[in-house]
Amino acid sequence: MTQWEVVIGIETHAQLATVSKIFSGASTAFGAAPNTQACAVDLALPGVLPVLNKKAVDCAIRFGLAIGAQVAAKSVFARKNYFYPDLPKGYQISQMDLPVVVGGQITLQVGAGDKAYEKVVTLTRAHLEEDAGKSLHEDFHGKSGIDLNRAGTPLLEIVSEPDMRSSDEAVAYARALHALVRWIGICDGNMQEGSFRCDANVSVRPKGQAEFGTRREIKNLNSFRFLKEAIDYEVQWQINEIEEGRKIQQATVLFDPDSGETRMMRSKEDAHDYRYFPDPDLLPLVIGSDWIERVRGELPELPQQKRERFISELGLSAYDAATLTASQEMSDYYEATVTVAGKASAKPCANWVMVDLAARLNKDGLEIAAAPVSPQQLGGLIQRIADNTISNNIAKKVFEALWNGEAATADEIIDKQGLKQITDSGAIESLVEEVLAANPVNVAEYRAGKEKAFNALVGQVMKAAKGKANPQQVNELLKKKLAV
Numbered sequence: 001m002t003q004w005e006v007v008i009g010i011e012t013h014a015q016l017a018t019v020s021k022i023f024s025g026a027s028t029a030f031g032a033a034p035n036t037q038a039c040a041v042d043l044a045l046p047g048v049l050p051v052l053n054k055k056a057v058d059c060a061i062r063f064g065l066a067i068g069a070q071v072a073a074k075s076v077f078a079r080k081n082y083f084y085p086d087l088p089k090g091y092q093i094s095q096m097d098l099p100v101v102v103g104g105q106i107t108l109q110v111g112a113g114d115k116a117y118e119k120v121v122t123l124t125r126a127h128l129e130e131d132a133g134k135s136l137h138e139d140f141h142g143k144s145g146i147d148l149n150r151a152g153t154p155l156l157e158i159v160s161e162p163d164m165r166s167s168d169e170a171v172a173y174a175r176a177l178h179a180l181v182r183w184i185g186i187c188d189g190n191m192q193e194g195s196f197r198c199d200a201n202v203s204v205r206p207k208g209q210a211e212f213g214t215r216r217e218i219k220n221l222n223s224f225r226f227l228k229e230a231i232d233y234e235v236q237w238q239i240n241e242i243e244e245g246r247k248i249q250q251a252t253v254l255f256d257p258d259s260g261e262t263r264m265m266r267s268k269e270d271a272h273d274y275r276y277f278p279d280p281d282l283l284p285l286v287i288g289s290d291w292i293e294r295v296r297g298e299l300p301e302l303p304q305q306k307r308e309r310f311i312s313e314l315g316l317s318a319y320d321a322a323t324l325t326a327s328q329e330m331s332d333y334y335e336a337t338v339t340v341a342g343k344a345s346a347k348p349c350a351n352w353v354m355v356d357l358a359a360r361l362n363k364d365g366l367e368i369a370a371a372p373v374s375p376q377q378l379g380g381l382i383q384r385i386a387d388n389t390i391s392n393n394i395a396k397k398v399f400e401a402l403w404n405g406e407a408a409t410a411d412e413i414i415d416k417q418g419l420k421q422i423t424d425s426g427a428i429e430s431l432v433e434e435v436l437a438a439n440p441v442n443v444a445e446y447r448a449g450k451e452k453a454f455n456a457l458v459g460q461v462m463k464a465a466k467g468k469a470n471p472q473q474v475n476e477l478l479k480k481k482l483a484v
Contacts (some may be wrong), residue, residue: 002151002206002243003206003207004204004205004206004207004235004239004318004410005165005204005205005206005207005209006165006166006167006204006231006235006307007162007164007202007203007204007205007212007213007215008162008164008165008166008167008170008172008200008201008202008231009159009160009161009162009163009164009170009200009201009215010160010164010170010177010199010200011012011157011158011159011160011172011198011199011201011217012157012158012159012160012177012196012197012198012199013131013155013156013157013193013196013197013199014155014156014157014158014160014172014181014186014187014189014195014196014197015028015131015153015154015155015187015188015195015196016056016059016060016154016186016187017059017185017187017188018053018055018059018154019051019055020053020067020128020362021041021130021133021153021154021225022042022052022056022128022130022152022153022155023041023050023052023053023152024039024040024042024050024051024152025039026038026039026041026042026152028154030190030193032073032149032281032327033179034136034145034146034147034148034149035146035148035149037147038133038148038149038151038152038228038325039148041152042148042151042152043088043089043148043151043441044089044090046091049281050093050279050281050282052285053154054402055075055172056128056154057100057128057285057287057390058295059154059156059186060100060101060126060127060128060156061100061186061227061287061291061295062185062186062291062295062298063101063126063156063158063180063181063184063186064100064101064104065295065296066106066180066183066184066299066302067101067104067106067123067157067294067374068103068104068106068189069101069102069104069123069126070101070102070104071100071101071287071292072098072099072100072101072102072287073286073287073288074285074286075095075098075099075100075128075284075285075286075287076095076096076097076278076284077093077094077095077125077128077278077279077282077285078093078094078095078096078097078275078276078277078279079091079092079093079094079276079277079279079349080093080129080273080276081098081113081275081276084132085135085144085146086132086133086134086135086146086147086148086151087132087151088133088148089135089150089395091436092129092130092132093129093130093279093282094128094129094130094157094276095128095129095370096127096276096414097276098284099125099126099127099128099181100122100126100127100128100285100287101126101127102124102127103122103123103124103125104122104123104126105120105122105123106121106123106171106173106176106177106180107119107120107176107304108120108172108173108175109172109176109211109318109319109322109323109401110168110172111168111172111270111320112115112167112319112451113319116319116322118318118322119169119172119173119484120158120163120263121160121161121163121169121426122161122163123158123159123160123162124159124161124251125156125159126156126158126159126228127156128154128155128156128201128285129155129157130152130153130154130155131149131150131152131153131154131155132150132151132152133147133148133149133150133151134146134147134148134150138428141373144175150194154157154188156181156187158177160173162201162212162215166227167224167231167235168225168338169234169268170200170227170228170231171224171227171228172228173415174198174224174227174272175224175326176303178196179303179326179328180302180303181196181325182327182328183300183303183327184300184302184329184330185298185300188354188402191222192222195218196222196256196329197221197222197226197402198221198222198227199217199218199219199220199221200217200218200221200227200230200231200276201216201217201218201232202215202216202218202234202235202238203215203216203217203218203238203241203248204238205236208260211418213238213242213248213249214232214247214249214250214251215250216238216248216250216251216252216262217251217252217253218230218231218253218254218255218262219235219252219253219254219265220254223369226255226257229255229257229260229262230255230262231300233255233261233262234253234262236262237262241459242323246263248391249265251264251265251266251267252265252266252267253265257459258286259289260303265463272398278438282315292368293383300328303325303328303331303400306321306331307321307322307325308321310324313343314338314343314346315346316346316350316389320347320354321349322356324350324354325355327368329367329368330353330368330370333353333357333368333371333375334349334350334353336375336376336379337349337352337353337375337378337379337382338379339375339379339381339383340375340376340378340379340380340383341378341380341382341383341386342386344385344386345385345386348382348385349379349382351421352378352380352381352382352399354397356396357371357378360399360403362412371403372401372402372403372404372405373399373402373403377402377408377409377410378399378402380409380410380411381395383398383410384398384411384414388419389417390414390420390468391415391467391470391471393411393467394419394467395470397415397417397419398410398419401413401417402456403482405482419426419468420468425473427470428461428465428469428470428474428477429477431461431464431465431469432461432474432477432478432481433481434464435457435461435464436457436478437455437459438460438480439457439460442456442457442460443457443482452481453480454479457478457482458474458475458478461478462474
């Protein structure tokens, strides 16, 4: 039976964070009434000329520096010719032969836990272009409407090499790219509003074959879940087609989330079909070293740099560091927590943020920026675990109380509810002796070699202490008494 290898490349359109369009002064704000944010330039009225938005170029340079790419000293805008109702000019201004960003790479974490691995995806290019308008097919009594508000919105199209070999890798790449463009402030990443859209180029080939199979492009995937589902369906469809003796035809397809299937939209065009040529209304874009250095000086610490620092300075594992830098909001929250709890508690802080906090956010459907427990509160709670004021189990109760707004600090809750851990060895020893005297069967079983009996005795002591005895001291005293 033939073993198949999946080959995936991703093209991503990131809407750049500018207040005006790439070649006009019209607003890019989302949600305005149809056709209220389309000026004469966007409508391609006779005699108008495009003027390049410098902030859009800043964004492109920022991205190029963030991925270690070459920022072109000279790039050229071209006209990509095709006819569509929501493209007023009959062409889209884009970049073809000389893009503004060339090369670069993104390092990502695929999977979780023991199965996690690091992968580097190489990028081919990133280029500036304008968005088209939008065709609306609903509520028009059998007709279609055209909204040109998006026409001219600045986009950075980011093209990867076909380096991914599974839908999991594709989603990990898309997530890492999504986090990066938000991290460096060039895109808000709002997938529901169309600010971040992915096209997946998918093909299959027999394992060991060097030549790529025929690819089909899945257009406009606006969620990570749809990206995975679309690729998984498309891969299986292509394998079935080939195994049944049919050839794959190069095509552009759409994914239907309701049916979970892809369907062909049109045969796939090649570059020559668009008759690219340099736009005569726009001079070549020349970017000097001083411009690049200015933008470099404005960059924040990048995710890869922060990951490396978390590993070297805080002693975190590569997996923990990657998880905590999955978004700037999470990394900022974690660092603020460590600032309060202390570097010695860096690993416990990581566990609380990645496990307890993340689980509670997920349960309540909240983003980390909206967490009811602040980093200062969580750091204060972790301090009390570190100094043995409370145990980990009690800390979970305190965390829940903080989440519900019962007090402003962990200390207030600990005092109010009398949750301080019993660390007095005499008091714990007394409890241990009482439990041993009341549970002779467990004592005999432990001395006969049954380890589970020891856990039962620990449980009894903790129950007698209402969960407030120091677990380490309980374990040590029990073992000491049972050894006699």
